Amino acid sequence: MRITAVNDRALVRLIPETRHKPPVLRGLVDTDREAEILAELEGETSARLMAEKVGSAALDRRELAFARRASDLSVYGQTHINAAFAYTRAGGNRFNDGARGAWYCSYDVLTSLAEVGFHRSRELGYINVYDDEARYVALLADFIGDFPDLGAAPDHPALDEDPARGYPAGQKLADELRRAGHRGLLYPSVRHTSGRCFVAFDPGIVQNVRPGGSWMLSWTGTPDYTVAAC
Template sequence: MKRTVIQDRALIRLISATYHKPPALRGLVDSDAEMEVLARIEGLTSARQRAEEGHSLSLDNRELSWQRRNNGLTVYGNSHINAAFTYARTGGSRFNTEQRGAWYCVWSVETALAEVAFHRTRELEYIGIFNNTARYVEMHADFIGEFPDITDEPDHPCLHPDPAIGYLAGQKLATELQHAGERGLIYPSVRQPGGRCFVVFDPSAIQNVRPGASWDLTWAGSRDYVVNGV
């Protein structure tokens, strides 16, 4: 496995616009004090907030990204980083188990769209209805460091296109890399030929998170989808 040094800005992670909106509960209250009470109640079932308070069995809250304040200024992106590591799909993803998430990002928006479209299409297959519009927001972040890189190993078992095969191998590899102290892994996109992806295991490796463009993906009766910039 080779190693690659990166000093790259604005790698792209796409998140559902649902998770990029102002707090849904804000319209129910008349003051910040009342909002704080509701936020505490909501936090009782929030995996992210519980992890930040030290109640996660899979994450040490000292690993997470914390709000740094300077004269009342809150650094953007901390909650997005923490959410990436505290929420995971059932069964996990290619390089993380369902106990602990990871930050997945890419170098090009075309690759990002292909990756999220695959997962959304698979969800629509489960219910057998291909009529849906989903909006995604770009989250940009910067990275500096040396990381293991398998972009020259297209036949690696973890890159098998069938999640039932590739995910098991990828989770095993990710666990081994994390035990060895690695903070992430560069790998070729399985869903976009020529695309390059980066999975980050360590929240502290993610720098300068900020929002980017928004995209609508629309399915109208079939697996094929249309992409529109918003």
């Protein structure tokens, strides 16, 4: 596999936007102090907070953003970086298993929209109800380094469109690359023709995180969705 030098700014990661919604727990209590107590209780089951305290079998707490920036704990993006590696889904994703997360991003917002839109449609398909709205906000980050690149291997098993085949192959590849000391991987988007993606295996290479724009994805009865800037 070829190695590509990267010195790129503003790669796009989309995450669900929740700032426009009221805190979920606030409606259960009468005072701000009571809300703080509930938030502390909720934190006891937060994968991110637990990872920051003690790590996990697959994630050393010293890798996380707060540890390497102890003198500036308020830096923007710290919790987003940590959450990307602490939270996982059952079975994992294309280049991470269920034990350790990763930071997925792309070189343009259209590619990121195609990626999150596919996965949201897939989730709605499980219940066969395509009636939904989802707002996403962009996180922009910079990356510098030399990384393995699947751009010249579009037929690699890890890039199979079917997650049942692509994910196991991708997770195996990612494990081999991490064991060899690689901290990330470039690869062509599976969901957007000509799109280019990057996955960071290591929280330490995610630099200069800042907010970008936001978009609303809407489904009205079919797996197809519309996109509107917010």
